[in-house]
Every structure is written in C-alpha cells, then in structure tokens.
Amino acid sequence: MIWEEDGLYISKCPEIEVSSCGNSPQDALENIHEAINLYIENARALGMMEEIELALRARHKFTSMIEVEA
Template identity: 35%
Template sequence: MVKIEFDIFVFKEDENYIAYCPELDISSCGSTIEHSKEMLKTAIRLFLEEAEKMNTLEDILDEANYKKDAKGKWLPPKLVATEFAGL
C-alpha cells in the first residue's frame, strides 16, 4: 500500500469528535480525539487500498493535488493558513 501524509482536523459535535482529512475529503468519528483520529486513519487506509485495487489511486491523488517527488513519494498539498473568522 502507498504511504501518504495528510492533515487531520478534529471537531467536537455534541459528545463525539469528528476527524476530517481535507486533502481526501474523508472523515470519521470517535468518542475521544484520539479514537476519532485512529478511525480516520483506518478509513483512509481502506480507501487507499480500494483505490489501489481499482487502479484509480494515482488519479485520485493527482486530483487531490498530491505530487510525486523524484523518489516516487507522494507529497501532500501544503496547508498555508487557517483562520477562525466571523461576520
């Protein structure tokens, strides 16, 4: 299986925590922050395994703006800012 890096954002909704990967638009949940992050990693691993089986993984990563370096490692798009804003 291909190894990739990704961002994880965690939100609290009522009594649950939602972990979200913006690069792949995948989320999962858990009863604690750590549990939600582990569940997200599992969801991403399963997603990547299925995409690999279907021979669509490179297309998906390209569409998500991942780039391959000279050694063939997939590099994620860089998060350059985050802000909490209101109107």
C-alpha cells in the same frame, strides 16, 4: 484535523475528503487512520492512486479557521 461536535469528535483528512468520528480525540484519530487506509486500499484496487498521490504529496498546504455567524 479533529474537532468536537454534539458530543462526538469528528476527524477529517481534507486532502482526500475522508472523515470519521469517535467518542474521544484518540478514538477519532484511530478511526480516521482506519478510514484512510481503507480508502487507499480501494483506490489502489480501482486504479485511482495517481490522483490521491498528487493530493497527499502537494508541497504547499494551507489550513485556516474562518469564523462565521450562524
């Protein structure tokens, strides 16, 4: 998911709680790919891949927008 906030584009992979940002949606997408790859590389090195694989392979995923008053 990518959204604009204060002039930056924020990207997030909620399944593994990794975030990044960029000056454009494309930059944010490229940066989140890099962040995810680094996260997975470190998870492998630390023996944490089983938890991550479960999150990434979940059959049912839901995303919803919720509007709140600030």
